Amino acid sequence: MGGVGMFAVALGKHYFGAEVTTTVSTGKMERAGQMGAARVVDYTKETYTEVLENTADVVFDTVGDAEIYRVAKHNSTAVSVAMLPDRNGLDHFRHESAPLSLFGKAKLAAAKLIVGAVGWYLTRGFRSKGIRYGYVIMSPDGSDLEKTFNPLLENGTIKPVIANVYPFTTEGVQSAFKELMAGHVAGKVIICVKD
Ligand SMILES: NC(=O)c1ccc[n+]([C@@H]2O[C@H](COP(=O)([O-])OP(=O)(O)OC[C@H]3O[C@@H](n4cnc5c(N)ncnc54)[C@H](OP(=O)(O)O)[C@@H]3O)[C@@H](O)[C@H]2O)c1
Known part of the structure; x- marks a missing residue:
């Protein structure tokens, strides 16, 4: 959880x-x-x-x-x-802000095919x-x-359970991500933008 x-x-x-x-x-x-x-x-x-x-x-x-x-x-x-999404779920990736747009338009179809196939298998x-x-x-x-x-x-x-609150500084954001990436966080990790 x-x-x-x-x-x-x-x-x-x-x-x-x-x-x-x-x-x-x-x-x-x-x-x-x-x-x-x-x-x-x-x-x-x-x-x-x-x-x-x-x-x-x-x-x-x-x-x-x-x-x-x-x-x-x-x-x-x-x-x-x-x-991963199955083939139907790939419609979610049509938005430009979605991760697959990083591949660029030309490669998007191929990336979708691969993600779709792996998702379908899983x-x-x-x-x-x-x-x-x-x-x-x-x-x-x-x-x-x-x-x-x-x-x-x-x-x-x-x-809500708050695991930790970090300031909106370079070190604060880095520490927040480090904590999240380590996994098993107990609750939400907050970055406080405004006091
Ligand atoms: N699709 C989206 O829009 C969307 C949005 C937000 C997040 N996500 C994804 O959703 C997932 C969860 O996000 P999160 O922020 O909740 O991550 P998280 O805080 O790292 O939580 C993952 C948790 O899964 C728990 N867990 C429960 N049953 C487990 C089991 N059988 N095996 C292994 N772990 C188990 C672990 O709990 P314990 O700490 O007790 O070990 C771990 O803390 C991530 O993959 C994230 O990328 C997707």
């Missing part, structure tokens, strides 16, 4: 009214319960794909493990923010169980957040 998973657990319970199961490492078991998880599996001690096999109506993947399809029930739904497990799979790229939407999120923050239902 990292920065994204933490909010996914809280929204799953408090916005969608779901009974949420999440995987975490040992030190985060209690925190996951506080965020709203009904069941917490320590993925460092148990093979979560075995413990949770065929139990989920909806899977939200923040890890990118191709084996996660095993957790989903047949004909259920899975959404990933961490795996998501074969979902197809074998008839699971609807979608890869999502977030685009921040203030008004959506205001409607969905603000009430839950304001009434204290969701309490």
Whole structure:
């Protein structure tokens, strides 16, 4: 349960009214319960794909493990923010700001083909169980957040966990990225632009 998973657990319970199961490492078991998880599996001690096999109506993947399809029930739904998109998901890359635009227009089609093929291969497990799979790229939407999120923050239902706050300086930004890249951050890493 990292920065994204933490909010996914809280929204799953408090916005969608779901009974949420999440995987975490040992030190985060209690925190996951506080965020709203009904069941917490320590993925460092148990093979979560075995413990949770065929139990989920909806899977939200923040890890990118191709084996996660095993957790989903047949004909259920899975959404990933961490795996590669399948062919359908490649439409997300049409925006110029998307990572694949770095290849330049001429090479974009070839890059899409490769990403699509690898994504298609990685998501074969979902197809074998008839699971609807979608890869999502977030685009921040203030008004959506205001409607969905603000009430839950304001009434204290969701309490964001802040791992660290860094100043908006070269060293501050470098340290923030170092912390993120090391993985296993407990909460959000903040860069404070304005005091
Ligand atoms: N598509 C998009 O628009 C979008 C947007 C934001 C982020 N992302 C992607 O979403 C992913 C998560 O982002 P994040 O900011 O939450 O990263 P993060 O803070 O590094 O979180 C990743 C977490 O996954 C946890 N985890 C849970 N189950 C796991 C398992 N079975 N095996 C390995 N790790 C497991 C780890 O938790 P422990 O600390 O307990 O080990 C780790 O902290 C990243 O790949 C990021 O690139 C995509």
